[in-house]
Amino acid sequence: MNETVLFDYWRSSASYRVRIALNCLAEPYRSVPVDLLAKAHRQAEHLDRNPQGLLPVLDIDGERFTQSLAIIEYLAETREKTGFLPDDAAGRQRVRALSYAIAMDIHPVCNLGVVTYVMANAADGEAARRDWMRKFIGEGLVAFERLLDHPAAGNFCHGDAPGMADFCLVPQVYNARRWDVDLSACPKLVAIDQRCAEIDAFARAHPDRTPR
Numbered sequence: 701m702n703e704t705v706l707f708d709y710w711r712s713s714a715s716y717r718v719r720i721a722l723n724c725l726a727e728p729y730r731s732v733p734v735d736l737l738a739k740a741h742r743q744a745e746h747l748d749r750n751p752q753g754l755l756p757v758l759d760i761d762g763e764r765f766t767q768s769l770a771i772i773e774y775l776a777e778t779r780e781k782t783g784f785l786p787d788d789a790a791g792r793q794r795v796r797a798l799s800y801a802i803a804m805d806i807h808p809v810c811n812l813g814v815v816t817y818v819m820a821n822a823a824d825g826e827a828a829r830r831d832w833m834r835k836f837i838g839e840g841l842v843a844f845e846r847l848l849d850h851p852a853a854g855n856f857c858h859g860d861a862p863g864m865a866d867f868c869l870v871p872q873v874y875n876a877r878r879w880d881v882d883l884s885a886c887p888k889l890v891a892i893d894q895r896c897a898e899i900d901a902f903a904r905a906h907p908d909r910t911p912r
């Protein structure tokens with residue numbers, strides 16, 4: 701049987717999503733750190749794994765996969781009753797929309813490559829980074845909070861069990877706290893994040909518990 705290997709970085713939120721999903725399945729995997737700060741993701745060894753030079757990369761079932769949401773959907777399609785996505789089409793649309801609001805709208809503009817470029821073109825790079833993160837994560841999460849104002853929201857983003865949207869939300873809230881984003885206008889998502897933190901699969905995926 702092939703070993704499941706996650707090419708990972710402790711502070712990579714896209715990798716964090718996949719760590720949560722694998723933990724929810726109780727699917728054993730080995731985390732192999734690829735140090736983003738040391739630019740290991742730009743080295744030939746990692747570009748061979750993913751020509752985009754991004755994390756995560758997952759080796760599973762004899763295949764090599766990139767793109768965190770495509771990986772999570774693969775797991776949902778190949779494992780029994782994951783609950784990652786709802787059974788009904790409208791529910792799946794909503795969970796994907798919530799997930800994309802983070803993974804496709806907030807996360808890419810705050811990615812290392814983008815922010816490094818912003819810093820390089822500013823007089824005070826550190827201040828520019830802090831303002832950038834607070835603006836884009838803050839605005840994005842305020843909009844996400846409004847998306848939670850929906851009858852299908854429950855104790856988690858969709859209903860009363862965690863799923864793909866929660867796998868996206870928790871790493872984004874971790875990042876928000878890292879950059880001291882004001883979350884006072886986002887009580888619903890803060891409460892969901894807190895509920896997730898109490899679940900072992902989420903707790904074990906936390907950056908502080910990830911090999912560096």
Ligand SMILES: N[C@@H](CCC(=O)N[C@@H](CS)C(=O)NCC(=O)O)C(=O)O
Pocket residue numbers: 711712713714715736741753754755756766767768769803811812813814
């Ligand atoms: N859409 C991709 C995004 C992957 C991504 O941007 N990963 C970040 C870490 S969270 C990365 O590798 N960044 C490196 C860089 O920006 O140079 C996914 O969901 O897997």
